Amino acid sequence: MALPKVDFEVGADGVAVITMGNPPVNALAIPIIMGLKDRFDEAARRNDVKAIVLTGKGGRFSGGFDISVMKKVHDTGDSSHLPDVSVELVVNAIEDSKKPVVAAVEGLALGGGLELAMGCHARIAAPRAQLGLPELTLGIIPGFGGTQRLPRLIGLSKAVEMMLTSKPITSDEGRKLGLIDSIVSSEELLKVSRLWALEIGERRKPWVRSLHRTDKIGSLSEARKVLGTARQHVKKTAPHLPQQQACVDVIEYGIVHGGYSGVLKEAEVFKKLVVSDTSKGLINIFFAQRAITKVPGVTDIGLKPRNIRKAAVIGGGLMGSGIATALLLGNIRVFLKEINSEFLTKGIKTIEGNVNGLARRGKLTKQKADAALSLLQGVLDYTEFKYVDLVIEAVIENVSLKQTIFSDLEKICPPHCILASNTSTIDLNLVGKKTSSQDRIAGAHFFSPAHIMPLLEIIRTDKTSPQVILDLITVGKIIKKAPVVVGNCTGFAVNKTFFPYSQAASLLVNLGVDVYRIDRLIRDFGFPIGPFQLADLAGYGVSFATSKVFADAFSDRVFNSPLLDLMMKSGRNGKNNGRGYYIYEKGSKPKPDPSIQPIIEESRRICNIMPNGKPISVTDQEIVEMILFPVVNEACRVLEDGVAIRASDLDIASVLGMSFPNYRGGIVFWADLVGGNHIYTSLKKWTQLYGNFFKPSKYLEERAVKGIPLSAPASSTPKLLGRL
Numbered sequence: 001m002a003l004p005k006v007d008f009e010v011g012a013d014g015v016a017v018i019t020m021g022n023p024p025v026n027a028l029a030i031p032i033i034m035g036l037k038d039r040f041d042e043a044a045r046r047n048d049v050k051a052i053v054l055t056g057k058g059g060r061f062s063g064g065f066d067i068s069v070m071k072k073v074h075d076t077g078d079s080s081h082l083p084d085v086s087v088e089l090v091v092n093a094i095e096d097s098k099k100p101v102v103a104a105v106e107g108l109a110l111g112g113g114l115e116l117a118m119g120c121h122a123r124i125a126a127p128r129a130q131l132g133l134p135e136l137t138l139g140i141i142p143g144f145g146g147t148q149r150l151p152r153l154i155g156l157s158k159a160v161e162m163m164l165t166s167k168p169i170t171s172d173e174g175r176k177l178g179l180i181d182s183i184v185s186s187e188e189l190l191k192v193s194r195l196w197a198l199e200i201g202e203r204r205k206p207w208v209r210s211l212h213r214t215d216k217i218g219s220l221s222e223a224r225k226v227l228g229t230a231r232q233h234v235k236k237t238a239p240h241l242p243q244q245q246a247c248v249d250v251i252e253y254g255i256v257h258g259g260y261s262g263v264l265k266e267a268e269v270f271k272k273l274v275v276s277d278t279s280k281g282l283i284n285i286f287f288a289q290r291a292i293t294k295v296p297g298v299t300d301i302g303l304k305p306r307n308i309r310k311a312a313v314i315g316g317g318l319m320g321s322g323i324a325t326a327l328l329l330g331n332i333r334v335f336l337k338e339i340n341s342e343f344l345t346k347g348i349k350t351i352e353g354n355v356n357g358l359a360r361r362g363k364l365t366k367q368k369a370d371a372a373l374s375l376l377q378g379v380l381d382y383t384e385f386k387y388v389d390l391v392i393e394a395v396i397e398n399v400s401l402k403q404t405i406f407s408d409l410e411k412i413c414p415p416h417c418i419l420a421s422n423t424s425t426i427d428l429n430l431v432g433k434k435t436s437s438q439d440r441i442a443g444a445h446f447f448s449p450a451h452i453m454p455l456l457e458i459i460r461t462d463k464t465s466p467q468v469i470l471d472l473i474t475v476g477k478i479i480k481k482a483p484v485v486v487g488n489c490t491g492f493a494v495n496k497t498f499f500p501y502s503q504a505a506s507l508l509v510n511l512g513v514d515v516y517r518i519d520r521l522i523r524d525f526g527f528p529i530g531p532f533q534l535a536d537l538a539g540y541g542v543s544f545a546t547s548k549v550f551a552d553a554f555s556d557r558v559f560n561s562p563l564l565d566l567m568m569k570s571g572r573n574g575k576n577n578g579r580g581y582y583i584y585e586k587g588s589k590p591k592p593d594p595s596i597q598p599i600i601e602e603s604r605r606i607c608n609i610m611p612n613g614k615p616i617s618v619t620d621q622e623i624v625e626m627i628l629f630p631v632v633n634e635a636c637r638v639l640e641d642g643v644a645i646r647a648s649d650l651d652i653a654s655v656l657g658m659s660f661p662n663y664r665g666g667i668v669f670w671a672d673l674v675g676g677n678h679i680y681t682s683l684k685k686w687t688q689l690y691g692n693f694f695k696p697s698k699y700l701e702e703r704a705v706k707g708i709p710l711s712a713p714a715s716s717t718p719k720l721l722g723r724l
């Protein structure tokens, strides 16, 4: 791999071209920043240099400050790894340079990349470059002057919007807004930028120091109005994200005290935010997301993904139609199979509803929606299966039915065809037991609604071939899912980790805690809805069936609550029939239903676990911990058994599959922040008080006692992922 380096070349025209080279995105790693400082010094010193062009190698300007430097700060606790770029490089060496500097932008200029460009005296871009300040997604604010220069270049409202949403704009929009001075073809980019820089020197083009501009900001009262609205919005939509408020504050500071003071304030706040838990969590998620597709024994052995053009989905229910929708949106031809025309019509209607719904909400153009639906064909038999590359079975969780389907598939599908099951709980060895095709059988576990939820859990057995796993990873990427490869066991990685979540909530209710208090606290923690509203949403049938599976598999530690059964017996089925823990009425938000109280009382009476028959007294924090620590405990077992390749895979899976708040970094990452020892001692205490449901796992105990982070890689070879 090429080392990061900054090239410097002075042409006969007297223009020095400084080129950042750090593939694949020219991230501003420390050697690049040092190199830039040296090169700008050199350009300033040399008499043969009249003007400067700053650009990036390989068709990309820069993807911003090297995020791994911030990770290093998190890992070491040492902020001195953060270089002074904002003043030393952007203000002193670039913006205040006595020689004109032009940024030649191609591909992308994000974060620190765009901030360098904004420090230049003009920006020339190739078409379709992405320009943005996505720092807030990492729990920080722009730190190389972006909070000050962007509003001065494009106006306050748009700049605030770009920073708070972290959404990039294209060259075209940048040109209209005044961020880009001219758009030229890639071929012409350097030539035009050189000329432009020379013309600035000759005063034939304006020599603009962005930080000194005030014309686009408006009056102080106008600015305060815009910022006040932004503040209100942030307060409502992002109460857990301190960087959002901080960003607005820093922008305002610069407007009140001047751009340069704003830059200094920004650097100070940036440094504080880098070490915040939010930034630690979000940066963990950034790298976790990119690690999932690095699967030892699969992606590092020189295999090439095969083309998956045609797929079949068996079962047109909620899951099957969601999966088919996802494949169609990924431009894959789909045969949807059902057992009769009534079910088939219903499945197709659901898919049409899914696709058209996305188009209605502006997520898809009408043209793309029509193109996706044209790739769908409903079938009632296996004739078309002779030509497919992938089958995903999504029928009910019935072992013998699945076994029959897979033995039929083996006979009908071509030998290269991948045979996948969307089972959420059943052992895949059992599913493929009646075939001799175990090497091409895998799990492709989607999360409901499958066309929306971004996680795809790919389950490999010890017989699944690496090629099949690689192909499924590739399909996952094509259909815009995050593919996480896990081992085969009851519940696989995600449902196994999270089965104690709803059980702990029920346990607390049976100990006397209020349903709605629990839901509120879990929402306050950052989940979009609480466990009882989630149960309402999923429908009780699914929860009931899966809790049975877990009760059989993990009888040493399940909590069997009569609550769900009693709810069902009283004619409730959650959102499906409008009656659950909440009342569901069209057009209004779910309302707590006081009439469930007698059902809860009955459950408590049957369960009889309240000490002395009285509700326990617990703090809000304890409630959250009593629900989430058992999940951490199960995550430890998943890691110990090697069901997940690495802890960060569970982090990303918890965020994308279970809506664990991303700014807390994922379940294992959060557990390490809370501290293994606190989790262990709490679980031990609750085991004594309330039983084995809370009993700490060996893995947790060992690590807590030795002070080893739960996320640290295991020293022994994973068991279930034996091939990895």
Ligand SMILES: C[C@H](O)CC(=O)SCCNC(=O)CCNC(=O)[C@H](O)C(C)(C)COP(=O)(O)OP(=O)(O)OC[C@H]1O[C@@H](n2cnc3c(N)ncnc32)[C@H](O)[C@@H]1OP(=O)(O)O
Pocket (backbone or CB within 6 Å): 024, 025, 027, 028, 063, 064, 065, 066, 067, 068, 108, 110, 111, 112, 113, 115, 134, 135, 138, 141, 142, 143, 144, 146, 290, 291
């Ligand atoms: C002080 C400043 O204000 C602070 C900052 O600048 S913070 C950084 C702001 N910039 C960002 O947030 C951009 C982050 N990067 C991205 O969004 C995307 O990587 C991208 C749009 C640039 C490219 O996307 P894509 O082509 O799909 O490639 P992607 O797989 O994401 O990244 C390719 C590799 O570059 C790495 N990378 C991308 N941006 C990086 C960055 N800013 N720092 C370090 N590594 C980075 C990725 O980790 C990945 O590494 P890997 O191959 O070892 O896994």
